[in-house]
Amino acid sequence: MSSLLPLESNPEVMNKFLHLLGVPNKWNIVDVYGLDGDALAWVPRPVLALILLFPCSEQFYKHAEQECSDLKEKGQVIACDLFYMKQYVSNACGTIALIHCVANNTEELGLQDGPFKKILVDAKDLTPEKKGEMLLNSENNEVLNLITAHQELAMEGQTEVNPNEQVNHHFVALVEKEGHLYELDGRKEFPINHGPTTKENFLEDAAKICRDFIARDAEDVNFTVMALTASDN
Numbered sequence: 001m002s003s004l005l006p007l008e009s010n011p012e013v014m015n016k017f018l019h020l021l022g023v024p025n026k027w028n029i030v031d032v033y034g035l036d037g038d039a040l041a042w043v044p045r046p047v048l049a050l051i052l053l054f055p056c057s058e059q060f061y062k063h064a065e066q067e068c069s070d071l072k073e074k075g076q077v078i079a080c081d082l083f084y085m086k087q088y089v090s091n092a093c094g095t096i097a098l099i100h101c102v103a104n105n106t107e108e109l110g111l112q113d114g115p116f117k118k119i120l121v122d123a124k125d126l127t128p129e130k131k132g133e134m135l136l137n138s139e140n141n142e143v144l145n146l147i148t149a150h151q152e153l154a155m156e157g158q159t160e161v162n163p164n165e166q167v168n169h170h171f172v173a174l175v176e177k178e179g180h181l182y183e184l185d186g187r188k189e190f191p192i193n194h195g196p197t198t199k200e201n202f203l204e205d206a207a208k209i210c211r212d213f214i215a216r217d218a219e220d221v222n223f224t225v226m227a228l229t230a231s232d233n
Contacts, residue, residue: 004089004090004091004092004095004147004150004151004154005091005150005151005154005155006091006094006154007091007093007094007095007150007153007154007171008094008154009051009053009094009171009224009226011028011029011030011031011226013153013154013156014029014051014094014098014226015028015029016153016156017095017098017149017150017153018098018102018228020116020149020153021098021102021111021114021116021146021149022111022112022113022114022115022116022117023102023109023111023112024109024110024112026230026231027048027109027228027229027230027231028228028229028230028231029051029226029227029228029229030043030044030226030227030229031224031225031226032050032207032225032226032227035207035208035210035211035214035225037204040203040204040207043203043227043229044229044230044231045203045229045230046108046199046229046230047202047203047206047227047228047229048101048105048108048109048175048176048202048228048229049100049101049104049105049173049174049175049227049228050173050174050203050206050207050210050225050226050227050228051097051098051101051171051172051173051174051225051226051227051228052171052172052173052174052209052210052213052223052224052225053169053170053171053222053223053224053225053226054169054170054172054213054214054217054222054223055168055169055217055220055222055223056168056169056170057216057217057220059216059217060213060216060217063216064188067192068188068189068190071190071192076192076193077180077193078182078190078191078193079177079178079180079182081177081178082104082177082178082182082191083099083100083103083104083120083123083124083131084100084128084131084182084184084186084190084191085099085100085123085128085131085132085134085186086128086129086131086132086133086186086187087132087185087186087187088132088133088135088136089132089135089136092135092150092186093170093171093172093186093187094150094171095146095150096135096171096173096186097171097172097173097184098173100173100175100184100186101173101175101228102116103120104175104177104182104184105175105228106120115141115142115145115146116142116146118142119134119142119143119146122134122142128190132186135147169222170185170187172184172185173185174194174206174209174210176197176198176199176202179196179197179198180193180194180195180196180197181193181194181195181196181197181202181205181206181209182194183209194209203227207225210223210225
């Protein structure tokens with residue numbers, strides 16, 4: 001499986017996927033309607049991760065290339081138990097962002113036993129490259145179930161989907177791990193450490209990273225931010 005149907009930035013669709021993965025129903029993806037203090041105050045807490053959908057512009061690629069070069073030169077801290085996988089399957093960025101959100105918060109989420117938890121256990125000690133290659137192995141029953149769920153839920157979105165259509169937007173996940181804020185993008189060479197944070201300040205710190213993405217493409221309005229958060233429902 002080298003290409004999937006693109007997953008829509010639709011919390012309803014993403015929540016169905018999350019719950020199929022074994023995430024308890026109290027945890028949900030919600031829209032974040034603004035990135036300033038007043039708007040963030042409306043986001044239910046705790047927030048375990050943010051998902052950012054952004055345009056793949058010339059400015060983005062230029063910045064990513066420079067960022068990669070700088071980090072190779074000066075180095076960065078990477079938490080030993082950070083779960084990070086490369087993306088080798090086209091249009092899988094939405095699913096990989098969700099995997100990054102869940103895999104780095106399994107204890108907080110209370111992830112239930114099942115096929116997805118088995119995938120995470122099997123992948124625990126693999127390199128990011130080998131983790132990414134797992135999605136290419138449709139002979140693995142657990143992976144096949146994951147791919148099937150992605151395809152079925154991609155069809156439930158409000159936008160007509162085509163696996164061969166060029167997708168100009170990309171999903172990344174932002175998570176806290178061992179006191180640092182990480183950007184997890186399977187198309188980059190490695191995770192990006194954006195500096196210290198805490199579980200309490202994670203939302204505000206991650207929102208700043210999202211604002212930086214938007215500032216680099218200030219003329220483009222096609223950004224979406226979603227949060228993985230707890231619900232009382």
